[in-house]
Structures are given as structure tokens and as C-alpha cells.
Amino acid sequence: MIAKAKSISHGINDLNYITGVSANKKHPERIFHICDNNLPPGLDPSGIWNSMKLTSMSHPRLTNNLIRIEISPAPEHTKDFTPEDWKQLWLDFGEEFDKQEIKDKNGRILSPKTNIKGSKSTVWLHEESGSGIPHLHAAVCRVDEDGNTNNDRNTHLRAQRAAERIARKRGWQTAANIREVSKKQVGKDCLDVLRRMDKWSLNDYFDGLRAKGYDVMTRTDEAGILRGYVLRKGNSKFKASEIGKGRNLMASKLEGTWNKLHNTTEQHTRDDYNHYDYTVYRSGTHRTEIEHDGISYTRFIPEPVMKVFDDSFDYRETENWADLINEASYHFAVAMSFMAFLNVQTYTSGGGGSSDNELPKKRDDLEEEIARARRCAEAARAKIGVVRKRGFRR
Incomplete structure (x- = not known):
């Protein structure tokens, strides 16, 4: 509505x-x-x-x-x-x-x-x-x-x-839901076009998007260098900076994104990134509203991870516990996800005989997430500091 x-x-x-x-x-x-x-x-x-x-x-x-x-x-x-x-x-x-x-x-x-x-x-x-x-x-x-x-x-x-x-x-x-779903679909269409291109070509990329029904509006500087583009379909317009993950579909990053999609040593990039995708609900996750630099994010963070944050910043003893948990959640579910898409490392399963390119087993997923949660809690503590409640003694 x-x-x-x-x-x-x-x-x-x-x-x-x-x-x-x-x-x-x-x-x-x-x-x-x-x-x-x-x-x-x-x-x-x-x-x-x-x-x-x-x-x-x-x-x-x-x-x-x-x-x-x-x-x-x-x-x-x-x-x-x-x-x-x-x-x-x-x-x-x-x-x-x-x-x-x-x-x-x-x-x-x-x-x-x-x-x-x-x-x-x-x-x-x-x-x-x-x-x-x-x-x-x-x-x-x-x-x-x-x-x-x-x-x-x-x-x-x-x-x-x-x-x-x-x-x-x-x-x-809601209008926000509909636009968010549309943005995800636009991003998928852009990645699909890039994935199908056997060589890098900006013209081929835009032609592929037009074939999918998008109007492409470009912005160039005085030297004719592409500085930005907008995709339109129906009544909806999407800036390049709004779509994709970590702004990986902006004009300045397009060729790098194509290279990552076609790098044979990173053929599992897309699947590995999904391991870091907390934008959709999964069983055992907790819906969290995150604020950072004036932008709001809705993420679904695993409950064991939220327990790490709650234990790290106990509301009974920490005055700014909410700010610390917000900062740690941002690093965990937003910033780390963007970094993962731009530079995903392959995983080893921790079990014997598994290929280095296999995704982690469920137990290893949880252990890796908890370890990352602790690092994010430390990052939040280092960035904004811990304010103890007055009169609290350990």
C-alpha cells in the first residue's frame, strides 16, 4: 500500500x-x-x-x-x-x-x-x-x-x-516490500546477463538488459567515460548503486564483478555468498532492525549469534548495550556480507577428505558464524567503547 x-x-x-x-x-x-x-x-x-x-x-x-x-x-x-x-x-x-x-x-x-x-x-x-x-x-x-x-x-x-x-x-x-523484492530481481537479472557474457563488453551488458525488457539510461562525463546508469521497467526506476550486493553493479565495478563471476578459481562465489545472505528469513533466525549512517537495514540473524552479542554486552551492566549490539549486528549481517560477495574465500569443511570448494557442513557453519560474531563484537567494542552502568562492580 x-x-x-x-x-x-x-x-x-x-x-x-x-x-x-x-x-x-x-x-x-x-x-x-x-x-x-x-x-x-x-x-x-x-x-x-x-x-x-x-x-x-x-x-x-x-x-x-x-x-x-x-x-x-x-x-x-x-x-x-x-x-x-x-x-x-x-x-x-x-x-x-x-x-x-x-x-x-x-x-x-x-x-x-x-x-x-x-x-x-x-x-x-x-x-x-x-x-x-x-x-x-x-x-x-x-x-x-x-x-x-x-x-x-x-x-x-x-x-x-x-x-x-x-x-x-x-x-x-507494503510499498517498501514490493520495491525491495523488485530490487533483488533486478540485481539477479543483471548478474544473469554478466554470467552469460563470454567476454567483457559494456555494450553487451546493456544489450542483454534491454533484451530482458529494461530501459537503460546512462550518464557519462565530458571524456565520455560512463559514470552511472539507471534501469527502468514499467513505472519503477533503479539506480545502479541501489541494486546488487555491496554496490557491485555500479558502473565502476561492473568489469570487476564480471571477472569474479568468470574466474574459475571462484566458481562457487555465488553459493558461498549465499552463506552470508541474512536478508531472508530462515528457521532459527531473529529479525533485527539495524541503523548505520542514517540507513536502516532489516536482517535475519541466527539466534546463537544474537546470544553472543547479548552475552558480550549485558544490558544489566552496560549503559550503551543497544548501540554496541546494533554496531556488532551491522558488521556481522551487512558489512561482512558485502565483503564476502566482493572477495569470497573458499572453505574447508573441517572433516577429512572434503574438497576445498565445498560449502561448510551445518555444524561448521554455526561454529564459523559464532567465531565471526565474536570478532564483530570486538569490532563494535573497539569502535564505540563500553560504558559501564553507574555503580556496577564486577
Whole structure:
């Protein structure tokens, strides 16, 4: 599910659009009224706008006095929806929207909680004329019925987070999930093209991607050297830096990635890398949210590894245990994985008579992961230090 939100000043134009009064659309949509909140019944767009402006008069300096919201669930999730179902979706969304409190990395509040549930609003369902795909439009007054202003800083982020939460609660795929799955597929397609090339050629690489249905847009410098490229398929665009592992599909690294894929001494690179892939759930793993340099990662770390981190940084004695575990988890599941893909070493099984190119046995996998977890814990300790809780004595 995708949601967008923005505060605007031209409220009457938006109200004309979402209620179907505007005749400017080349392909008019089917439009249905879903619900109103804190508004008298039977108002036309002008009446709604005047009512909202009247509420906003207590804040004469407020320029953008209306929040425009659009909610677009996947069609397969709403194919049997009744008007009551759409109303409930809006109510659920409004509740999650109001829960959001946007903070910066230091915990300072950038945008406090809103109260759109206690504000005047009107909600309408649109069905696209050609495809019939439904989506909700809402117009919400910036000032609630108690005279408080609904903060509009980072309102787009507030809407995205609300949509993600609603989708998770209902078991729907989120926009982030869909894009993440798409990114993985694009990366696989790129590696497949590289793997099929018997010699390195940038033109052959791009031709192979076009054969798979991608539009390729390149960026070169004044000397004609390729500096970047973007792949587009349908409505989705992906920068080279977004796909692959460890940015191995960026323009500057493409030839090196091709060499690794075709190096006979590293023919098991792909399989060995999968040994380090913690982006998918496996039995016995723990879902972990990792923050590093302003970027969030979701990884599934083996439970024995998490136990190593918990034992290394006991919350009862360590003040910054959460930061240390976060740093150790990053090294283990993100940084080490990238390094493994770029420079995978072959393994020896630890048992007699096994080939050096065989993947480790399960017991050896676990022992190797635990050993690596201890190294990552040491790296975290060395980087940010351990702060003991006041009064703690060993």
C-alpha cells in the first residue's frame, strides 16, 4: 500500500477534483463519496472549503490550511471492498497517521503528533477510468476542532509510515516490500546477463538488459567515460548503486564483478555468498532492525549469534548495550556480507577428505558464524567503547 500527503493552499481546487466537480480531466474517473468528519451533511466543495477556512481563521498566518492525502492499496487487496470497508481503511489510516511523531537522529522532535481524527475532513473513492484501480482521496483541515494546528513537517513521511503499519497489520505487501523484492530481481537479472557474457563488453551488458525488457539510461562525463546508469521497467526506476550486493553493479565495478563471476578459481562465489545472505528469513533466525549512517537495514540473524552479542554486552551492566549490539549486528549481517560477495574465500569443511570448494557442513557453519560474531563484537567494542552502568562492580 502506498500513501501520499501534502499540505496545500489551493484547497478549493483539490476539493473540486476529489469530489468530481472539476471537468478538466481528460479521462474522468468513477467517484464515490465515502465519509465526512465534523462537517454538516450535503455540502458541495465550496461549502466544505468555507467550513474549513472558518475553522482556520484562528490561525491567520496559516497559508497551507488543507492536507491532501491519497491512499493506494494494491487492487488484489481491495477487490471485494464495500464502502464500509473503505471507510474503515480510512479510519485505520487516520489513527496510524496521528500516532506518528517524527524525530531526528538525536531524538529531537521535528514534527509532533497530529489530530486529523479530530479535524474536518472529506473522503472520496476514485476508480481509474481505464483500469478500474481504486484509491482514496481525502482533504483534511490543518486546524482541528480544538483550534490546534496539525503539523505538516515531513507529512509525506508520516503518511508512508502509516501506510506501512496498516499494510503489516492487514498482512498486505507494503510499498517498501514490493520495491525491495523488485530490487533483488533486478540485481539477479543483471548478474544473469554478466554470467552469460563470454567476454567483457559494456555494450553487451546493456544489450542483454534491454533484451530482458529494461530501459537503460546512462550518464557519462565530458571524456565520455560512463559514470552511472539507471534501469527502468514499467513505472519503477533503479539506480545502479541501489541494486546488487555491496554496490557491485555500479558502473565502476561492473568489469570487476564480471571477472569474479568468470574466474574459475571462484566458481562457487555465488553459493558461498549465499552463506552470508541474512536478508531472508530462515528457521532459527531473529529479525533485527539495524541503523548505520542514517540507513536502516532489516536482517535475519541466527539466534546463537544474537546470544553472543547479548552475552558480550549485558544490558544489566552496560549503559550503551543497544548501540554496541546494533554496531556488532551491522558488521556481522551487512558489512561482512558485502565483503564476502566482493572477495569470497573458499572453505574447508573441517572433516577429512572434503574438497576445498565445498560449502561448510551445518555444524561448521554455526561454529564459523559464532567465531565471526565474536570478532564483530570486538569490532563494535573497539569502535564505540563500553560504558559501564553507574555503580556496577564486577
